Structure formats: structure tokens, C-alpha cells
Amino acid sequence: MAQQLSGKRYAEAIFELAQENNQVEQWGEDLAVVAEVFEDADFSALLKHADMPVANKLNATASVLAGVNPLVRNLVDLLVSKNSVDTISGVCAGYTELLDAHLGRQRVEITTAVPLEQSESDNISSFVTSLINSEVALTTKVDESILGGLVIQIGDRLLDGSIKARLDGLRNRLHTEIAASGQ
Template identity: 35%
Template sequence: MADDTKTTDAGDRYAQALFDLANEAGQTAAVESDLKSLKAAYKDSADLRRLLASPAFTAEDKAAGLNAIAKKAKFNATTIKFLGLLAANRRSSDLMSAIAAFERLSAAQRGVVSAEVVSAVPLSAAQSKGVAQALRTALGKEPEISTRVDPSILGGLKVRVGSRLFDASLKSKLDSLKFALKRA
């Protein structure tokens, strides 16, 4: 699956509008929780990814699908209206971008920084705590860490903070060595 968290201008605009509305209503935390649940559902469901990405489905189909998910998950009314607006404006494909942008806005408001840590195997509690402490020291802010396992990196870690990527994976080190040997 491709990285669906790249932001688009439309995703940024929708996220900003949702963030402003949720903030005014004092519902930022509830909306963010809804969006995190939806993001997890998107990652777990090929059907949901297909529904949102495929031009074969009409805006009404997409709205109905998102509305059914929202009602079943008992999402906040603001989140439900946002999903309906996104579908009605034929911007369902920008949903993951809008969620990523909303999470950044919320994190900035709370004074934390989001970081994604990719490892070849699941991190132990002690390792997670060590990574959090290292990020706290390096960034000078409280990190909000999401983890992902990607066996293809072979070992080590990749840490993405905003647009910065710190790649200490074994795969990238081997690729660098292979490139250096080819040049020799």
C-alpha cells in the first residue's frame, strides 16, 4: 500500500476548516479521536480504501459509506458533517491527507510533535521509552509517537518527524555500501 498521508492543498484546507470549527466548539479532542479511528479503519480495510479512491463510486456512494462508518462508530456530529462535506465535494480521496494535516494542527496546538517510528520488528516497551526520550532530547518538545513495523528495513529504525527523515535502517546502510562498492 502506498503512503496515503502525503498532504495535498485540498487536504490542508479541509483540515484547517475542520480544525477551526472543532476548536471553536471545544471538540478538537473528540474530532481527532474520530479521525484516528477512521485512519486505522482505512489502513485495515481494502474495501474502504477502494471506496474512497475509485472513481467508479459516486459521491453519494462515498458519502453513504462514510456516514455508515461514522454512525456505527458513534462519531462526533462535527466529524460526521465533515465527512459528508468531503464526499459531497468529491474530495473523499483527500481524506487521509486531511487527517494527517488535522493531526499536525492539533499537535502544534498542544505543543507536541508527531513522529513516526518504523522498525523491522515490534519495539519492546523499554525500546519505545528510549526512542521517546531520545526524541524529547533532540527535538526539545514532547513527541507523540506512532509506530509501524516494516520487515523490509531489515534492522535499525527510521524516524520521520514532519518532513525530516532520520534513516538508521540496515537496508539503507547496505544500499549505501553497495553504491560505494559500485563506484570503486
Template identity: 25%
Template sequence: MSRSAAAQRYAEALYDVAKAHGEEAVIEQDLREVKKVLEANPEFFEMFASPKLDTQDKQKIIRELFAGANGHVLNMLLLVTEKKRTDEVPDIADEFIRLSYENRGIAEATVYSTRFLTESEAAAISESFSRKVGKQALRIENVVDPSLIGGLRVQIGNRIYDSSVSSKLESLQRQLIGRSTKL
């Protein structure tokens, strides 16, 4: 997903403030919640794009809606509203999380399996694959895919590690078909 330069600047500024106050984890969690709220309510963006509401009214709504959020997150939301960049908030959240992960040596991974992983299985996968990509840990999103038949497929960035039964069967099929055409 491409992010605008403005979203990157807002995220970097917010991350600098969070780091200075030792609040990276709290702000990251609040940004995840803000993003969930915004994604679940697309009409929110429509309302904020409307010229019928002035900036002060929009900021009042934000203060009420996100009253429990960290003060720095709330200030960022008020600022982007004033600058008419409310539509950038999800990208700001994503960029903040990326910066946070980068600074903590964490990579995001998607693990495809035939069933949900247990916590110990996810921890073992994180430990094993984080070393392969030079990170300290992985934040794993587990996706259940019964078509794998067995095994795992792990995607970290643009790298894919596939030890699924279905991929091994496909490989075997290609080998067998290749041999039969040579006979």
C-alpha cells in the first residue's frame, strides 16, 4: 500500500513524540483502535469531507468519539482534521506501526495453516523465522487455509516459505509430468 508523504510525516512526528515520552506501545494500540473505528464506519470520512460541518464541529465530534485515547493521538486527530487530511488517518496509523516494528526489530508475517495455531506454535514459528529474516520477532497473522492439506506457508514481506503438503504435491506432479513427456 502506498502512503502519502504527508501520512509518513505525521506518523514520524507522532512516533518521535511517542518515543520521547515512552508511550510507543500505548499510542500504537490507540492507533489500531482508531483505525478499526474508521474502517468500520466509512460514513465517518464522508461526514468529515462534507463542507456542511465546520472544523470546530468536526473537532468537537473527534474529542467526544476518541475521549479515551492517548492525548498525543487525540492531538494528531485534531490536527489532521484542521488540515483537512482526515482521510490519511489509516495510513498514518499503518506507518506509525511500521516505524514501531522497525525500531523494535519486529516483522509482520502471515502464516497460512490448515487450522488455527496455538500460542506455543505461533511462538515457535516466530522464533524460527525471525532469525531467517534478521528480526528479533514476528507479529503473526494466522490465516486458516484448508487447501494446504497440511504444513505451513509463511509470508514475511515479499518472501514466502512454503512447506505445505499441497505445494509438495504440485511439485511432485510437475516432476512426474516432466518425466512422462520425455519417455
């Protein structure tokens, strides 16, 4: 929780800096690179290792993030040198939220049982855009357990059109009817 709050504070500060420099989208792209790099569990573990000298950690981040804005790298270096590697994902997520709000964009996650074709993804994106009357940043994931259909997560709203949800609803109705009939 403390790292989330810390990450959010860092995100707010760097968003303000990016706005002052008219680079909010560029910083968003750079932070997406940072987030992807730090999703690698081995790389993160290496940077968290207590016996590894800070200079070696900073050299590792400098080589991996060579193409990233120097100010973004400085932030990463600061967090690495303060042993706050776990805060980096919160900074990236917090910045993305601020950027989306700034651009009037809504994050939408689509879950399907099988991978979507690009045309299907585009159709869903168009549908959701018209539904919420906002630009959409669509991400997709595959979860075979939903069996079919799709699940759309828009912020804190969930539209569950999966076969699994329908079967669960049917099972619950059957249990209710059996219980009501006294059998």
C-alpha cells in the first residue's frame, strides 16, 4: 500500500514535469518501456539483490533503458538506488492513468477464450467507443476458462458475456428451483 501511494506521488510529480515540457505522450511511451522491462522477474530480482553494488544496478538499467528519456532514466536510477524497485510499476501505472485522463481516453480490457483477430478487436473497440463515447485504449487477454464469448472490463464496470457466466447463472437458477421445490 505504501509503495502504491509512493508510486502515485512520483507519477503525479513526473506528469507535471512532462506537462511543463510538453512531453506527456513521450513520457508515457518511455514509461511503458520501463514497465515492460521491470515486468521481467529476473531483471527485477537482480536489481533487488542486496549484495549487488548500486553502481552495477545503475549500469544494468542504463544499458537496458538506453533509448529512454534521460529524465525517465534518472527517476528509475533514483528508485533503484533507494531500493524502491517495487515502486516502479506503481509509478508507471499511475502515470498511465493520469495520461489517459489527460487525453480523455478510457482503458478497456477484453478477455476471450481464444485470441482475437485484428478485425474482431477493431470491431469491439468501435463498439465500446460508441458505448462509452470516449477514446478507447484496448488490451486483450486470453482466458480459456471462460469457454466462449467475451468479458469487457471498462474501468470498474464489468460486462460479462462469457459462456462460463451463462452456465454459472443457469446452475444457480437450477439450484434455486430445486431448493424451492423442496427436493
